[in-house]
Amino acid sequence: MNEAFQVVWFKRDLRLTDHEALFQASQWSLPTIFLYIHEPEVFGSVHYSPRHERFIWESVEELKAHFAQKKLAFFSVEMSAIMCFEKLISLGLTCVHSIEEVGLEVTFARDRKLKMVFEKAQVQWKEYPYSGIRRGLSSRRDFNAYWYDYMSNQIPEVSWEAFETPLAITEQISGDMSLMQEKDKVNGIIQQGGISKAWLYLKSFTNERVANYMQHISKPEQSRKSCSRLSPYLAWGNISLREVFQHQYTAGQTSSYKRNMRQFASRLRWREHFMQKFESECEMEFVSVNRGYSELNYDDEWEKYERWKAGKTGFPLVDACMRCLIETGYINFRMRAMLVSFLCHHMNQSWERAANYLSGLFLDFEPGIHFPQIQMQAGITGINTVRIYNPTKQAQDQDPNGYFIKKWCPELEPIEGGLIHEPWNLTQMEQTIMGVNLGVDYPLPFLDLKQTHKEARERLYGVRKSPKIKSESLRILKKHTLKRRNP
Numbered sequence: 001m002n003e004a005f006q007v008v009w010f011k012r013d014l015r016l017t018d019h020e021a022l023f024q025a026s027q028w029s030l031p032t033i034f035l036y037i038h039e040p041e042v043f044g045s046v047h048y049s050p051r052h053e054r055f056i057w058e059s060v061e062e063l064k065a066h067f068a069q070k071k072l073a074f075f076s077v078e079m080s081a082i083m084c085f086e087k088l089i090s091l092g093l094t095c096v097h098s099i100e101e102v103g104l105e106v107t108f109a110r111d112r113k114l115k116m117v118f119e120k121a122q123v124q125w126k127e128y129p130y131s132g133i134r135r136g137l138s139s140r141r142d143f144n145a146y147w148y149d150y151m152s153n154q155i156p157e158v159s160w161e162a163f164e165t166p167l168a169i170t171e172q173i174s175g176d177m178s179l180m181q182e183k184d185k186v187n188g189i190i191q192q193g194g195i196s197k198a199w200l201y202l203k204s205f206t207n208e209r210v211a212n213y214m215q216h217i218s219k220p221e222q223s224r225k226s227c228s229r230l231s232p233y234l235a236w237g238n239i240s241l242r243e244v245f246q247h248q249y250t251a252g253q254t255s256s257y258k259r260n261m262r263q264f265a266s267r268l269r270w271r272e273h274f275m276q277k278f279e280s281e282c283e284m285e286f287v288s289v290n291r292g293y294s295e296l297n298y299d300d301e302w303e304k305y306e307r308w309k310a311g312k313t314g315f316p317l318v319d320a321c322m323r324c325l326i327e328t329g330y331i332n333f334r335m336r337a338m339l340v341s342f343l344c345h346h347m348n349q350s351w352e353r354a355a356n357y358l359s360g361l362f363l364d365f366e367p368g369i370h371f372p373q374i375q376m377q378a379g380i381t382g383i384n385t386v387r388i389y390n391p392t393k394q395a396q397d398q399d400p401n402g403y404f405i406k407k408w409c410p411e412l413e414p415i416e417g418g419l420i421h422e423p424w425n426l427t428q429m430e431q432t433i434m435g436v437n438l439g440v441d442y443p444l445p446f447l448d449l450k451q452t453h454k455e456a457r458e459r460l461y462g463v464r465k466s467p468k469i470k471s472e473s474l475r476i477l478k479k480h481t482l483k484r485r486n487p
């Protein structure tokens with residue numbers, strides 16, 4: 001008979017500090033195994049791609065090294081969570097500590113099954129809230145007060161000396177379980193995972209890069225440096241939101257850029273506003289939050305969709321953003337919104353197509369932000385202003401010299417000045433002089449922006465009056481928003 005032991009199950013919280021499951025487990029006097037499970041069922045989902053797996057692998061490798069230094073047993077295995085826990089139960093598992101994941105249906109379904117497995121085996125599963133998010137919250141009345149309170153609370157420290165390793169069990173796990181394999185490096189210039197990288201980005205942001213935060217936030221090139229770039233670290237939990245919040249608060253006291261720091265802090269709150277929305281209505285992964293919009297008719301043209309996906313629409317900023325995203329896993333908020341607006345409004349394609357493709361490209365894919373944001377930008381919530389971005393105007397405002405466009409669409413390099421934003425206006429003579437051949441080197445656009453803008457407006461504002469959309473809007477306002485709401 002093996003000795004009883006507990007597991008700390010790492011999910012999207014791949015760090016060592018401000019880690020509720022670790023902290024709580026340290027209060028129990030039971031031998032402990034630390035575990036990350038890389039689940040083929042989850043990573044087979046359309047929303048995940050090799051870039052996520054590589055980031056996680058890097059994060060897990062760093063964790064492993066920390067645990068090795070502490071002489072504690074950290075395992076990263078690659079198998080179904082059900083099979084993994086069934087094996088651990090057979091070895092004497094009595095308790096599991098983890099966060100409540102704000103996840104996709106595939107992880108909720110797994111958790112439902114696991115609950116039954118644990119109940120049958122009389123294993124306790126202690127789940128702790130993810131950051132300031134509350135399960136089962138029915139109204140937002142006290143959201144801000146609760147959130148600020150949580151963010152300001154002292155972070156509990158884990159007492160590492162309380163942990164001991166069940167040696168006999170670790171030997172059996174090493175022998176019997178399939179360990180996580182190294183994930184291939186992905187092509188491109190993608191941020192690397194891990195706690196040390198997360199803190200590096202945070203400190204360099206609050207020390208220096210914050211200086212131009214608000215001036216550059218919507219500019220596709222400059223935002224790469226002037227925004228924090230913390231999103232993948234927050235998404236995979238290399239750092240907690242509370243750690244970021246408290247660090248920026250302290251740094252903000254002496255910063256010369258207090259206004260920028262406040263703007264940054266408000267985005268940290270938005271993050272959890274969206275995540276709470278998804279936690280309270282996770283059906284958003286599959287249906288429009290405002291059910292009244294389910295009946296919209298979309299153009300399901302594949303060929304144009306493929307051109308959007310490949311960055312070959314003929315609209316320079318749209319194409320540059322898509323190509324940059326494919327190569328680097330990141331673009332800023334405004335450009336994400338523009339890509340979705342272009343697909344859903346100008347091309348009249350469904351929000352699901354945007355959601356399914358972009359999730360695999362965003363290194364920071366976070367279901368709790370992704371689905372509400374996609375639906376908001378697609379104009380189907382019924383409670384937000386519908387923004388139909390004109391990509392030419394965005395390019396003129398946010399990339400006036402075409403630096404970003406030329407970087408990602410080198411075919412357009414020879415075009416001088418403002419002409420880069422509307423290459424389709426170049427005459428044959430001008431193309432010859434400049435050395436570009438539109439329709440051959442770079443595609444000509446497949447739609448007329450003025451016309452598609454008008455059609456999208458009519459379509460979206462037309463249906464907004466439908467009784468179902470109106471009643472759904474009232475329901476959403478009541479359930480998901482504050483009286484004085486911002487995002």
Ligand SMILES: Cc1cc2nc3c(=O)[nH]c(=O)nc-3n(C[C@H](O)[C@H](O)[C@H](O)COP(=O)(O)OP(=O)(O)OC[C@H]3O[C@@H](n4cnc5c(N)ncnc54)[C@H](O)[C@@H]3O)c2cc1C
Pocket residue numbers: 227228229230231232234235264267268270271272274331332333334336337340362364365366367369370373374377
């Ligand atoms: C269609 C669409 C899909 C998106 N999908 C994701 C996603 O899957 N994962 C994700 O992390 N962000 C998503 N965002 C929000 C936003 O674009 C990114 O969080 C931001 O660009 C990340 O860059 P940063 O870390 O430099 O942000 P900063 O401006 O430095 O902000 C700091 C942090 O605040 C949070 N944040 C910032 N802006 C927002 C916002 N508008 N809504 C919610 N949280 C915000 C993020 O966690 C971010 O890391 C999406 C936005 C849109 C329009």
